[in-house]
Amino acid sequence: MITVGRLVLRQYQRNINSLLSAMMYMANHFGIRLFLFSGNDINFKSKTIDALFIEYGISMRNTTLFPHLLDNSQAIGRESTREAFTKAGTILVQPFVKPSKMQTFQLLLENKRFNELLIPHFLLDGPELLEKYLREFNRQIVMKPEKGSGGIGVMKISKKNNKYHIISENELTVLSKNEWIACSNALFQKKRYIVQPYIQSRTKSGAPFDIRIHARRGKGGNFIVDYAPRIGNPAGIVSNMHSGGYTLPIDIFLKLEWGETAKEIQAGLSEIGDTFPEYYQSFFDQTTSFVGLDIGIERIAKNGFRFRLFEVNAYPAFCPGIIIKDAVTQFEYYRYLYEKYYPNDQVRQRDVLKPAQ
Amino acid sequence: MITVGKLWNVRKMHEGHKFYDTYTAICHMANHFDIDLFFFSPEDVDIENMTIDALFLERSRQVRRKVRIPAIVDDSADFANNKLCREIAQKLKRYTILVQPFAGYSKMKTYQLLREGDRFKELLIPxxxxxxxxxxxxxxxxxxxRLFMKPRNGSGGRGAFMIEITRGQYKLHAxxxxxxxxxxxFPSYFHQNIAPLPGNRYARYxxxxxxxxxxxxGEACDVRIHVQRGAGGAFTHTSFVRIGHPEGIVSNLAxxxxxxxxxxxxxxxxxxxxxxxxxxxxxxxxxxxxxxQSLIPVTTANIGIDVGIQKTLKGGSFHIFEIxxxxxxxxxxxxxxxxxQALLEYYHHLYDNFAMERNIG
Structure with missing residues (x-):
């Protein structure tokens, strides 16, 4: 059996979501023994882990040696943790540390190839320039924390009749100028924010959406690419699942929204999906096991469209709609890494597939 | 290790089918529960030689292999309710344990049964x-x-439509x-498409x-409560919402x-x-x-309850669309x-309770 430890945040262990437990059930079929643990469960001295296993639907704790592979793609883990594992001979599934949003933007801007997708980013230390950007970008901007994920803290600010309309977490607040100044001052005391023009990527019925291009390394270490539209709450600004969103098969979604242009859009998306992950990888020494792109589609004129790149992710959220396929891709990648880094391992001889009766 | 054969339309097992993910998940998870699981269609059964040309999933590769009739045949998938499947299930019944012996009732019979009962009546739609x-x-x-019309024998929203009469005109919305x-x-349309077929004493709609x-x-929606017997034969459930196409009238995925x-x-x-x-x-x-379960004569392995929620001033009123x-x-x-998981645990429950007694496996 190949052993794989999956580093998760502590809260996941207390209440294992059905998806993680499904992965643990499925692992057996791929000759993989999968367990969960968080940072506090590691005993660095004895090189053991107090890990969470599932046996026949019952979760139990067992002390186990460091695994063959450490999947840190869900919780990145401290640098010291990753070092300790690497020193002990464990292979990291995601050794890649993603640059910040701002660095990613700079990198892509300088290398030009996907420039037409890029949305301008401005990193602000304080609220002084907000007025300028509001004027510049048609009185609608998006503010997001410099470090953040999952749509948390994202705000849309629009200025109408000298009032400031702020949408955050599906809720609209209308502020006067003075209130807004106080509010923005308070925001910038805690964090730095990135300001962008607001990109209208909405369905016919007005719900915000984006297309998640989900490229994960699988069999043979190659990227397996999937496309999933994520449609958000009509009242909100982000299209992730935290705020009550949903997904549809990509072909059905594009057809409903664009009719005959759908094929053209799908081809465009495939082109990005086929080239971007390897292109992005080429800038880094360490292999990334995952590249996730959030692509918005603006409507231009009658049947026109323009792709916009909202974000590049390296630590994937589960992508609804392709859950099982994605899990299989991960297992195949575990097997690939194992065969690459442990070519002479004894356990490998053990065939886990049982012959038919 | 228990062997389980799941009766389903094997031709549907290609990527892109709405149940493809479920199918692969069942195969991948079975191993963990010490279950050797395969899929088969009615035409794969050779009843004379007591073998089945079975479809296994090995890691992520589909493999065909000839196997003996398994200890358990799961005939609880929707496809397994068709005539060919029922026939083959009846033939296999002697040699194996069937998971879903309850064939289900028609819409009208279900309605009558619940109307005559004493609970959950308020959920019924006349x-x-x-x-x-x-x-x-x-x-x-x-x-x-305004009326909602559905075929007496039908599933998946096929043939359903809404009829409305305004100012002497009949509006049909399918x-x-x-x-x-x-x-x-309208009368000639009615006689052609809605009235019972000649020589048939049952209503078509x-x-x-x-x-x-x-x-x-504005999209139609309903809540599907999916109930499945699991470990020890106890019911477990999950619920999710199905939302229909904005231009449609029923909320199914088709x-x-x-x-x-x-x-x-x-x-x-x-x-x-x-x-x-x-x-x-x-x-x-x-x-x-x-x-x-108390109203029907045999044990049912799973129940899908479709519940509609109509918005009211106080919140919502509930209706059962279908069982x-x-x-x-x-x-x-x-x-x-x-x-x-519950399904796989239910296989174990069935095996533990009936295999010995019936000398199977």
Missing amino acids: TAPVKTIEDLESLLGQYDG KRKKTTFSSED LAQPVINSERLT GGGYLMPAEGFLRNEFGKSWRGIYAKLEEIAIGFPEYW NSHCGMVFPHIQAFRII
Whole structure:
């Protein structure tokens, strides 16, 4: 059996979501023994882990040696943790540390190839320039924390009749100028924010959406690419699942929204999906096991469209709609890494597939 | 190790089919529960030689292998309710344990059974067969000139339509199609498409008052409570919401709909009162299966309850649209794994209880 430890945040262990437990059930079929643990469960001295296993639907704790592979793609883990594992001979599934949003933007801007997708980013230390950007970008901007994920803290600010309309977490607040100044001052005391023009990527019925291009390394270490539209709450600004969103098969979604242009859009998306992950990888020494792109589609004129790149992710959220396929891709990648880094391992001889009766 | 054969249309097992994910998940998870699971179609069975040309999933590769008749045959998937499957299941019955011995009742019989019972009556939607145009007229008069019509024998929303009478005109609204008839043209349409077929004494269509189970944005929606027997034969359930195509009238996936987790959906739709709605759904999910089981003669392995929620001033009123008794292929929503786990545990329960006694396996 190949052993794989999956580093998760502590809260996941207390209440294992059905998806993680499904992965643990499925692992057996791929000759993989999968367990969960968080940072506090590691005993660095004895090189053991107090890990969470599932046996026949019952979760139990067992002390186990460091695994063959450490999947840190869900919780990145401290640098010291990753070092300790690497020193002990464990292979990291995601050794890649993603640059910040701002660095990613700079990198892509300088290398030009996907420039037409890029949305301008401005990193602000304080609220002084907000007025300028509001004027510049048609009185609608998006503010997001410099470090953040999952749509948390994202705000849309629009200025109408000298009032400031702020949408955050599906809720609209209308502020006067003075209130807004106080509010923005308070925001910038805690964090730095990135300001962008607001990109209208909405369905016919007005719900915000984006297309998640989900490229994960699988069999043979190659990227397996999937496309999933994520449609958000009509009242909100982000299209992730935290705020009550949903997904549809990509072909059905594009057809409903664009009719005959759908094929053209799908081809465009495939082109990005086929080239971007390897292109992005080429800038880094360490292999990334995952590249996730959030692509918005603006409507231009009658049947026109323009792709916009909202974000590049390296630590994937589960992508609804392709859950099982994605899990299989991960297992195949575990097997690939194992065969690459442990070519002479004894356990490998053990065939886990049982012959038919 | 228990061997289980799942009866399903093997031809559907290609990527892109709506149940493909469920199918692979069941195969991958079975191993963990010491179950050797394969899929097969009715035509794969060789009853003379007692073998099955079975389809296994090895890692992510489909493999065909000839096997003996397994200890358990799972005939609980929706496809397994068709005639060919029922026949083959009846033939295999002597040599194996069937998971779903209950074949299900027609819509009308289900309705009558529940109406005569003493619980959950308030959830029923009045249903009446439509045989003549007079039936239709009187029902239209009774329910504000609007009726929801569905075929007596039908599933997946096929053939369902809405009929409305305004200013002497009949408006029919079927899947993404609207047609209008004048009162002169309508009778001939009625006799061709709605009235019972010649020589058939049963009605072709059933009529119900229209229940507006809709999202704020206007799409039809309903809650599917999926109940499955699991470890020790006890019922477990999950619920999720099916939202229909904006131009459609039913909320199933065949019509371009999609799924959402019930909690997120209710929170969006009902705001602060969502908890009350959720509690009521849980009450149905826990109470109804045992009650339904007490009304039918044989053990049922799973129940799919389609519940509509009509918005009212106080929150919502609940209606049962349908009871399904062959839902062994779970919709690929995020909670599906809990149901698959229950299914696999139920195989063990069946094996532990019946294999010895019947000398199987």
